[in-house]
Amino acid sequence: MKIISDKNLSSLRIKKSLLNILKKIKLKKSNTILVIGGDGFMLQTLKKNKKSKRLFYGVNSGNYGFLMNKFSSKNFVRNFTKSKTVSISPLEMTVKNNKNNTKKYIAINEVSILRQSRQAANLSVYSGKQKIIKNLISDGILVSTPAGSTAYNMSVYGPILSLNSKKLSIAPISAFRPRRWKGKVISDKSVININNLNPIKRPVSAVADNNEVRNAKKIVIKINKKIKFNLLYDSNRSLQKKIKLEQLKNETS
Secondary structure, three states, X not given: OEEEEOOOHHXXXXXXXXXXXXXXXXXXXXXXXXXXXXXXXHHHHHHHOOOOOOEEEEEEOOOOOOOOEOOOOOOHHHHHHOOEEEEEXXXXXXXXXXXXXXXXXXXXXXXXXXXXXXXXXXXXXXXOOEEEEEEEEEOEEEEXXXXXXXXXXXXXXXXXXXXXXXXXXXXXXXXOEOOOOOOEXXXXXXXXXXXXXXXXXXXXXXXXXXXXXXXXXXXXXXXXXXXXXXXXXXXXXXXXXXXXXXXHHHHHO
């Protein structure tokens, strides 16, 4: 078993406690990486280990920690032993910039297309050859996975997707024209093409979680089924349950 920890004091304290626990007991699931930190640190760790077949058990030392498990030194062994596996595949973002250079990144939560000047973005969005929106003027647009639908997507009023929905959310960010366009939910088999209709006057950046490409002209987004991250969650606080709780909060708020 391997431990990867963020470097803040809270993470280091939890790491010390876990090392003491692991000295006293040998746990099953020895092919597991314990990741101590917040959601951002988990995303970073998963991307660095995208070719790994190991399991990842997140231990939250941050604030919300949606992708993580709550740490309890008293209950850790029981929680870890009974934890369940959830497999997720990331988005793959391929971007061509204004110099016709191409870059490729993966995103576990979302890909966001954001205006990078005072001018609003002017975008077209297609799923294959099917038009989703021909001309969107907005601060940008966001494509989210089910795992990421409670993050940035929720803050721009995108729908919360069940983990097994096999869907992706496309949500506008501060839409100006058309004002009433609320976005669209599409199949996760879709290939999404986003074009900047005015790249000189209205430049945009494309961001895959935390990897940014400036002056993006054309962005292609799809699920990369060849990559699978196997995450472990406590049985009483599974990722599916967390998403369901957020859906209920959203419906009653």
